[in-house]
Structures are given as C-alpha cells and as structure tokens.
Amino acid sequence: MVYVSNFPIHAPARYAAKNVGNKRSDLQERSLVNVAEGGDAFRIEMSLPGLEKTDISLTIESGLLVVHAKKAFDLPEGYVYKRKELAGYDLERKFELSDLIDIAQIRAEMHHGLLVITLPKKVQQAFKVEIG
Numbered sequence: 001m002v003y004v005s006n007f008p009i010h011a012p013a014r015y016a017a018k019n020v021g022n023k024r025s026d027l028q029e030r031s032l033v034n035v036a037e038g039g040d041a042f043r044i045e046m047s048l049p050g051l052e053k054t055d056i057s058l059t060i061e062s063g064l065l066v067v068h069a070k071k072a073f074d075l076p077e078g079y080v081y082k083r084k085e086l087a088g089y090d091l092e093r094k095f096e097l098s099d100l101i102d103i104a105q106i107r108a109e110m111h112h113g114l115l116v117i118t119l120p121k122k123v124q125q126a127f128k129v130e131i132g
Contacts, residue, residue, distance in 0.1 A: 042119040049113040
C-alpha cells in the first residue's frame with residue numbers, strides 16, 4: 001500500500017513508497033502528490049508551485065526519502081502587505097522506501113513547480129538452484 005497523508009491508496013503490496021509523516025497540517029493542500037508505477041521504476045510527482053530546485057532538498061535517511069522545501073516570499077523594499085494569503089514554504093514529506101528501490105539510482109527533476117522523483121526498481125535476476 002502507498003500512504004499519502006495517512007490516506008491509503010490501494011495498490012499492490014510491491015509499491016515502493018508510502019508517506020510516513022508531514023511537518024505541517026495543511027501540507028496536503030500545499031503539496032499534492034501522485035505516486036505511479038511503471039515497468040522499471042516508481043514515480044512521485046509533487047506539486048510545489050512557486051519553488052525553484054534550489055528551494056528543495058531530498059535526502060535518504062534510515063530507509064526514508066525526505067523531501068524538504070523552504071522558501072520565504074519577501075516583498076521588495078518600500079512595500080507593505082495590505083492582505084497576505086500566500087505564505088512561504090517550510091514543509092517536509094517523508095516516504096518509506098522498500099527494498100525494491102535501487103537507492104543509488106534515484107533521480108529528481110523540477111519543472112514549472114512540479115517535482116518529479118524517479119525511483120528505479122532493482123534488477124531482479126533469476127537464477128537456478130541446484131538440488132544436492
């Protein structure tokens with residue numbers, strides 16, 4: 001099963017990632033996530049509007065893929081907010097990685113506010129077992 005914001009999405013047990021924690025309660029509204037499986041990889045798509053790749057860090061620690069995004073939206077000098085609905089970002093998502101993932105081959109790209117993380121599957125090699 002894949003868990004996104006503690007809401008289970010039914011999928012084969014071989015799914016490679018599940019969300020295991022959020023830093024902010026409004027995170028689901030601020031960073032929507034899609035998780036997909038292809039023949040040779042899993043793919044996480046995360047909406048982070050207004051952010052650049054320099055605002056995001058990805059780390060792997062204790063079997064967790066941690067996505068951290070932080071950005072302050074500062075006003076130019078001489079301006080004062082009269083209304084402020086757009087706050088900055090300081091959020092974190094954690095995804096538990098299964099042993100199906102080739103951790104050394106994980107890659108990420110950022111395009112127009114969409115973070116795409118590709119999690120390649122390990123190559124499963126068949127072998128013959130001799131009976132003694």
